[in-house]
Amino acid sequence: MEIDPNLQRRGFLQCMTWAGTAMVWTVAAGVPRSRIIGSAEAATTDFTFVQISDSHLGFDKAANPDVTSTLKQALDDVDALKKKPSFMIHTGDITHLSKPAQFDTASQLCGATKLTMHTVPGEHDVLEEDGKSYLNRFGKGAKGDGWYSFNDGGVHFIGLVNVMNLQANGLGSLGNDQLEWLENDVKNLTASTPIVVFAHVPLWMVYKEWGWGTSDGAQALSYLKKFGSVTVLNGHIHQVMQKVEGQVAFHTARSTAFPQPAPGTAKSPGPMVVPAGELKAYLGIANVSLVSSKAPLAIVDTPLAG
């Protein structure tokens, strides 16, 4: 890990470009904190849940020819947690091509954890039948294209769908129906209720040249202004990024399948190939790189030491 002290002073974006583990979230005093599974697990009685993302079941190219086993490995890590989490969130791209067999594998592997799964679709999950193959399996009780909310551990959780109508500008979008639903969903909650929003494509603008943002994400966040603690969890970009803006903390999760390059560091956002035989060596080991950013960014916590 190399850190340019100047960059660090100015504020930087910290990216962990490796794949394969889950993120454990602990909510203490209404504020969710993240931790990579495998890092020191303190004894806790706090409410915890797990986030995994971008499993891309069915992908078999050079960047990871066996995405099933890396997902399984991540789930084994979840299983091994001393404190059983309340549930697991999957922030989308469960499958690579929305094929029934790929969804089946996901259900089977995730089901083996015996944890309740809360999912939102990625653009790879809605390639067939306008997303019905996803909704029929994971959309039970959801509204519209698969959005919903629930309460657990004193936290109000909101799952949003921003991959159905990707815009000509390349960005994710929520659409008016969903925005209206969101506004109503949170209207009667007290401002002290901790809010966790999860969606596939980042709700904040990570890198618009690669479509890593949501065109109407700011409008969604405007409905959450009154709340004292808002945490936004996303996937899609296959690397960890964190940012705090006012009372809102944004996080993206790594993929359980393969890494993608940091914004602008490659010609395209395609899968990053690590040398043959070394992918597993990347699992659970931080390969930290820094990317300078025009806007100052704060690190909420460093999920992995060393």
Added chain:
Amino acid sequence: MSEVVEPGSIARRLLLRRAVGVTALVLVAGRNNRARAADAEVVIDNFTFSPSPLTVKVGTTVTWENRDDMPHSVVFPVTKVKSPAMDTDGSFKHTFDQPGTFDYVCGMHPFMRGQVVVQA
């Protein structure tokens, strides 16, 4: 007219189609001395459509071939022509029957843009 070609049969079919295309061209040219629109191909590589813009004659069948290790699609927002997701080595064909300038994007990565110019 649009058609999806399964990855496994691409090479053989492209070869066959090229052979048929050449024969047809000779026959038509021999009969009325007018060049027939040749087929054209757009390659998707590294999240880029190439060539773009692509200029063709009316009646041309354009084949998009995905050489990336991520799936892509072809979506024409105006004419509503839309391919399914093409995985690696997958392809999609569309015949342009009308002249005009047609912009398209990848439905999964809409920051990928392309253009087909169809001349009368």
